[in-house]
Amino acid sequence: MMGEEEAHGLTIYGYPQCPFCRRVFNAAASLGLEIPLRNTLFGGEDKRDLKEAVGRTTVPVLRIEQEGANTVWISESADIVAYLEERFGTTA
Ligand SMILES: N[C@@H](CCC(=O)N[C@@H](CS)C(=O)NCC(=O)O)C(=O)O
Numbered sequence: 001m002m003g004e005e006e007a008h009g010l011t012i013y014g015y016p017q018c019p020f021c022r023r024v025f026n027a028a029a030s031l032g033l034e035i036p037l038r039n040t041l042f043g044g045e046d047k048r049d050l051k052e053a054v055g056r057t058t059v060p061v062l063r064i065e066q067e068g069a070n071t072v073w074i075s076e077s078a079d080i081v082a083y084l085e086e087r088f089g090t091t092a
């Protein structure tokens with residue numbers, strides 16, 4: 001199982017009831033990743049942060065924080081899954 005350390009810096013904005021978010025949760029689980037969720041369903045600070053960063057509140061969105069680099073936000077479930085598979089998947 002991929003340790004938290006390797007998934008460090010990743011955060012998913014979304015909510016469990018969102019089917020597009022579930023695609024991302026499932027892909028993360030398949031890859032053994034534990035990525036923290038910021039639940040945007042009920043508004044609040046997380047939804048505000050998302051809106052501020054990407055200009056809209058459609059989810060899922062993956063936030064990627066890397067030391068020494070700008071924070072990157074990826075929208076679209078298919079793009080997020082592709083990113084996770086490319087970064088953490090094996091070709092075995
Ligand atoms: N094409 C997008 C669709 C995402 C989408 O429709 N998300 C819904 C929730 S399941 C949503 O955020 N709707 C509210 C909005 O678009 O502001 C994807 O695959 O990520």
